[in-house]
Amino acid sequence: MIRLIGMSLLAVGLVACSEPDQALTASSAKADGKPWQGAQNAFVAPGWQPGDKTRWETQLRNRAQTQNEYLKAR
């Protein structure tokens, strides 16, 4: 009986030695939408249909080439 009480007290005492995990293991930021799904406004680039990732990547690559005036000069 005394051994049982002793073990119980020891178990209760050791609980105080434990520590809950406080590490931030993942970002708590809200999940962001995918840009290729398109914006919910009237400013979407004309000629581009949102909803497809490959088409969006192609759109941005083509658009980036407008910064290349060596193409324009040809």
Next chain:
Amino acid sequence: MARMKFICDAERCIECNGCVTACKNENDVPWGVNRRRVVTINDGVIGQEKSISVACMHCSDAPCMAVCPVDCFYHTDDGLVLHDKDICIGCGYCSYACPFGAPQFPSNGTFGLRGKMDKCTFCAGGPEADGSQAEFQKYGRNRLAEGKLPACAEMCSTKALLGGDGDVIADILRNRVVQRGKGSEVWGWGTAYGKSHNPDAKAEEKKS
């Protein structure tokens, strides 16, 4: 697609601050906050004046993300460093960590109350619904979701500031350098970090 990046061609930048103005206008950035700015060295020295446009460089291993105590930053699939203003507490640690001075803190009120951090989003908004009014009010326009590139780069008059897929804009810059007939020794790594004048040091580098 590669990571989204900015490149500024110091041979072309004329310090017009058009990129700064475009950014402020497009994102309705408040007074006192500069998401982008033009830095000039050797100002007024003929032939040695160089300017570059600087904003958040959307680092791969971003120090702001590392120091943020509330973990409000996140990386998008396109390599952009964005943040959630609902989590930001405006502590300013990111401002000390960032080597480019990108994080900005709007101050208002009598005692200059420091607000939540604001920075360049590569015109990609934030974690609110893409293109929504809530996103615009907190983070500015989401041009990427509109099939466009950042306003600063797209309107640059001399095309000094390039923005977009890293591979594409690197090709554009590489082509320019070849067309000029002179390479990065004019302005670039060699100039910024200096060439080694110690031949022994160079030999050591080769050995290792």
